[in-house]
Amino acid sequence: MSEPNLSTKLFAAAKAVIPGGVNSPVRAFRNVGGEPFFVRRAKGSRIEDVDGRTYIDYIGSWGPNILGHAPVAITNTIHEVAKSGVSFGIPNPFEVEMARTITEWVPSVEKVRMCNSGTEATMSAIRLARGFTKRDVIVKFEGCYHGHSDSLLVAAGSGALTHGEPDSAGVPRDFAKNTLVIPYNDPEALDAVFAENGEAVAAVIVESYPANAGFVLPRPGFLEHLARVTRENGVLLIFDEVMTGFRLGRGGVQGIENLAPDLSCFGKVIGGGLPVGAFGGRADIMNMLAPDGPVYQAGTLSGNPLAMAAGLAQLRELAGKGHGGHDGFARLEQLGAHFENGLRGLLSEKGVPHRLNRVGSMFCIFFTDREIVNVSDVTKQDIDFFRRFFHGCLDKGVYLAPSPYETGFLSLAHTEADLDDTLGVFGEVLTEI
Numbered sequence: 001m002s003e004p005n006l007s008t009k010l011f012a013a014a015k016a017v018i019p020g021g022v023n024s025p026v027r028a029f030r031n032v033g034g035e036p037f038f039v040r041r042a043k044g045s046r047i048e049d050v051d052g053r054t055y056i057d058y059i060g061s062w063g064p065n066i067l068g069h070a071p072v073a074i075t076n077t078i079h080e081v082a083k084s085g086v087s088f089g090i091p092n093p094f095e096v097e098m099a100r101t102i103t104e105w106v107p108s109v110e111k112v113r114m115c116n117s118g119t120e121a122t123m124s125a126i127r128l129a130r131g132f133t134k135r136d137v138i139v140k141f142e143g144c145y146h147g148h149s150d151s152l153l154v155a156a157g158s159g160a161l162t163h164g165e166p167d168s169a170g171v172p173r174d175f176a177k178n179t180l181v182i183p184y185n186d187p188e189a190l191d192a193v194f195a196e197n198g199e200a201v202a203a204v205i206v207e208s209y210p211a212n213a214g215f216v217l218p219r220p221g222f223l224e225h226l227a228r229v230t231r232e233n234g235v236l237l238i239f240d241e242v243m244t245g246f247r248l249g250r251g252g253v254q255g256i257e258n259l260a261p262d263l264s265c266f267g268k269v270i271g272g273g274l275p276v277g278a279f280g281g282r283a284d285i286m287n288m289l290a291p292d293g294p295v296y297q298a299g300t301l302s303g304n305p306l307a308m309a310a311g312l313a314q315l316r317e318l319a320g321k322g323h324g325g326h327d328g329f330a331r332l333e334q335l336g337a338h339f340e341n342g343l344r345g346l347l348s349e350k351g352v353p354h355r356l357n358r359v360g361s362m363f364c365i366f367f368t369d370r371e372i373v374n375v376s377d378v379t380k381q382d383i384d385f386f387r388r389f390f391h392g393c394l395d396k397g398v399y400l401a402p403s404p405y406e407t408g409f410l411s412l413a414h415t416e417a418d419l420d421d422t423l424g425v426f427g428e429v430l431t432e433i
């Protein structure tokens with residue numbers, strides 16, 4: 001018998017002291033079978049595991065690493081800033097620059113509060129919406145993930161208009177019942193929920209382009225309809241752009257769709273790979289937050305100087321000021337289109353039933369020929385085929401998300417050569433499985 005590799009040993013050791021061996025469940029490979037590898041280092045588009053194998057990475061730390069891994073602009077900034085201290089719990093200048101940058105790039109955001117994760121951002125935005133409207137009910141969409149706070153960890157089966165059932169043990173039914181869940185892309189379900197509960201609803205929260213159960217796009221007019229009915233009912237509209245914000249362009253989905261939600265949530269890209277979250281929006285709503293207003297929200301490490309400086313360095317690069325004067329978003333679109341064209345050609349050539357959604361640097365392949373309208377379509381793809389595809393790619397050095405319900409990410413460190421190599425691997429794997 002050969003010596004078990006280092007990842008196998010580390011995972012066995014991890015399982016003894018960390019639940020499931022991981023600090024976030026999807027990392028455990030439960031959706032694809034097998035065991036995760038452990039990372040030694042990563043640079044650009046490549047990850048190297050502790051056993052010395054390298055992979056072209058299409059996760060980018062689940063979204064934050066839009067410049068690729070360990071970009072010099074960010075690592076240098078972190079080194080420099082850290083010499084002056086890593087946390088103060090006292091205001092620092094980077095917080096002001098970050099807030100100014102967010103409000104400039106996202107015009108619907110007049111004021112913004114920083115926090116430490118996307119979960120904190122959505123949790124706080126919900127509390128603020130309830131405090132502002134003096135209403136309790138939240139409407140969310142099936143399959144949209146907004147982090148793991150109690151009010152939002154509800155997806156409630158497939159039925160429209162059902163009262164929320166918690167998605168996790170430990171969420172009191174009394175909390176979940178204030179969260180109504182309806183299908184995405186279904187304007188009738190939205191109208192029905194408002195006809196019945198209109199005056200009770202504080203806010204509708206939506207992943208404007210849902211990217212945590214595959215990558216689903218809105219049908220024409222759906223987001224406009226959502227914006228209109230929320231406005232007509234005095235209900236706040238919250239765009240959860242933790243994933244899409246600062247990734248799909250300067251203004252995120254709201255910039256693309258030309259919409260102005262009342263509140264928006266951010267995270268991932270704006271932290272440059274350090275823990276971060278932010279929520280912001282209309283000044284009259286944001287002014288309800290402590291210390292000015294009655295809605296309490298706080299954080300020991302919020303506005304952390306390293307996270308702010310790393311995030312600002314990343315945004316500067318994206319804007320092109322540090323990237324040879326090119327707009328990073330235009331380059332990401334170029335890479336995305338190159339990948340998409342190759343992928344469509346390949347999947348058709350191999351006769352693989354598929355749907356492919358892509359916007360800019362985000363993509364998702366669904367192994368089905370069913371139209372992808374919402375999460376119920378996503379779950380009907382050929383999951384077993386995905387598992388074999390995933391492991392085939394992994395064996396050949398291409399790392400996709402270890403779940404058929406995740407979005408893939410390109411970064412500015414990916415090259416056309418990386419993408420072509422990846423398509424070559426896909427071609428071999430599709431022939432073998």
Ligand SMILES: *Cc1c(COP(=O)(O)O)cnc(C)c1O
Binds near residue numbers: 117120145147207268
């Ligand atoms: C990742 C994500 C979150 C949660 O962010 P964390 O930093 O993991 O807490 C919330 N909403 C969306 C849309 C996300 O993609």
